[in-house]
Amino acid sequence: MPPEPFFSGNGIDRADLLRADPQAIADLAARADARAIVWVDGLPQLDPAGRLQWRAPSDDPLFLGLDDGGPCFSTVPAAPHDYRTQFAALGLLHPDDAPLFAAALSLGNWHRRHRFCANCGASTALVRGGWSRRCGACGAEHFPRVDPVVIMLAEHDGRLLLGRQPQYPPGRYSALAGFVEVGETLEAAVARELHEEAGIAVTHVRYVASQPWPFPSSLMIGCTAHAVGDELTIDRTELDDARWFTRAEVAAALSGDADPAFLPPPPFAIAHSLIRHWLDA
Template sequence: MPPDVFFSGPGLDRADAARGEPATLEAFARSPQARQLAWADGLPALDAGGRLCWEPVTEPALFLGLDGDTPCFSPIGAGGGDLRAQFGALAHLSAAEAPTFAAATSLASWHRRHGYCAACGQPSAIVRGGWSRQCGACGTEHYPRVDPVVIMLAEHDGRVLLGRQPRFPPHRYSALAGFVEVGESLEAAVARELFEEAGVRATNVRYVASQPWPFPSSLMIACLASVGDEALTIDHAELEDARWFSRDAVAAAMAGDADASFIAPPPFAIAHSLLACWLAA
């Protein structure tokens, strides 16, 4: 099994039964214990210790759940901001509070982008404490979407395949990844992405772990895939480079050695957990 994956874990008690009871949600919001997330620069705000910042409830748009007996809410937030700067903030985020951060960020982003009914085009309204929207014209209820993404290490003869995109920091390599397409299994998506991006054919695909990724709302599905040949045909529209790395090279990068042949993905990325799992096998 992989080490604990960042953004995973129990988080708050989501108190699903309360979501469909407006009177209960109103009572929660009026509770002297109730609190709401503070937002800054398009994300839930963090204090100097990397913990979420809370304030008295003024805009209980989204019900996040219960922390013991404490009702927790969030405004929808302004959103936006520089994505690279947002990733920088994750280095300081408490792992224990990362699931709440992920849920609030994804939920708020979905509401900002889905104010109108996809069935008839009329405005929709927040219901169930923010866990769905309902159209006032046709009655259709809409739920926050999650986009599945496969992320995988291809392995051959004791080495793993890693790639880099132009937007990566210099020398960083990571696992290959891609969205699951309609009518496609996870295994088929892994095989397709490996062949499209690197020209290698998967012979065996194994599931490892998953991670909610709140930028804006993906579910990263980490896999290992054996491939039959090491020859690469790189799709340079997708990747700047891809290459095979030995176990020693991966271990050096994961340890942060100054003379490592590449820079490993950051600890909050599931690619980091996937490499750690591969090293431990």
Template sequence: MISPRAPGFTGSRIDRADALRLDEERIAALLGHLEARLLRLETLDPVLGEDGRLAWDSMAGLGDGAESLFLGLDGDAPLFAPLARMAPITGHARSVFPLLDRMDSGDAALWAAARSLIEWHNRHGFCSVCGSPSEIFRAGWARRCLSCAAEHFPRVDPVVIMLAEHDGRVLVGRGLAYPPGRYSALAGFVEPGESIEEAVARELFEEAGVRAKSVRYVASQPWPFPGSLMIACIAETESDALTLDRTELEDAMWIDRAGIEAALTGAAEAPFQAPPHFAIANTLLARWLAG
């Protein structure tokens, strides 16, 4: 029996200390705290120490004039991340995936928050109201326009990710850029004026031509590439007849419980390669298998 994991990038154990973010004097004092730590990054990827945990530096490693983001408190220790200035990264940064296979769940969640926040700052240096430059505000959890004083907060983009279910089988699809053998749950962004259930039904019909009869929520996870919230659902469908959108999917197939179990355990006879454990599609498949 496969025991479903908690969704990846969840389980952070720090106190985000939102009440301190507007207190500039307190944040300045935390920057100088003897136990203050600065997250060590390679570009935006985590750096792991010999113990396999996130590596941290003293705040002296920040450098003169460099900006930092307040992540929260680990007990009495203030945690910060450097605001690395760079062009926005496109794609899923698959180079980090091998590290995520080895990371502690709480560390992965903390790094994911830092990565998404850094990416957001690098994509939002100008006010969306008047176009003027903006500056860091609320200890890194907002930006404020230097001209019109409009305040901007980090965006999280909702994405539905779902298994269509029919007659004891679920639908998995293969995206155009997936690694060889990889199949996963179907997914798509929630559009304005749309509920989660409506987004699930629309995406299933658009990508695979199947109509949902009912939708049930399963779990969610942050996805820091660059800043999505994955909302996992299961949708019972009217039939199993497929009409694929070939601009979105290379292939799709219905898989029974034995096939899902084989994929999740990495069996040689598995009909497809399962998503990595830190992707909520893996959690979704395992929870469906467990009933």
């Protein structure tokens, strides 16, 4: 089994059966053990140990679920002043709180961006404890969306294909990725993205692991594939560069070698888990 990606895990009991009962949710919010996430500048606040900070619920419409029986709530956050701070917070976040962090952030951001009905344009109201919105004009109900993204490693003769995007720190290389398009299977998306970005054909696409990615609401679907050849044709509108790395180079990069061939993705990225899984296979 691959290393479990950051943000993965069971998180808390989402208590779906309670969401349709407004009185039950109100009763939960009134309990002495109920708590609500503290938000600062569009992000859940963390203590020095990276744990989520909590307060007593007040006007928190989002019911996240039950944590060891205790009700957990959140609110719809304001937009962050600087989206770069969201990624900086990940380096501090405790892994045990990561699944709940991801759920609260994705759900809150979805509500902030979907206040109007996509069917008729009228205002919508939060229902089901925050797990959907209903239009008062046409009755349409809208649910939080998840955008599927394939993220993949291609291998050829024991070497691994990695690429870098313009916004990466100097020297960083990572797995290639792209959104799954309408009417497309995961396998087809992997093959298409690798051909579009690196000019290679692949076979034997295999699923490895997935990761919720709350920026804003993606599901990263980690895969591997075998490249038919190793000649690259790089799409420079998407990538700064792409290269094949040997197993020794990958091992040195992950071990923190003083002079690595590349800087690996951070541990909270599923690309890191995929690369480690490939190295350990």
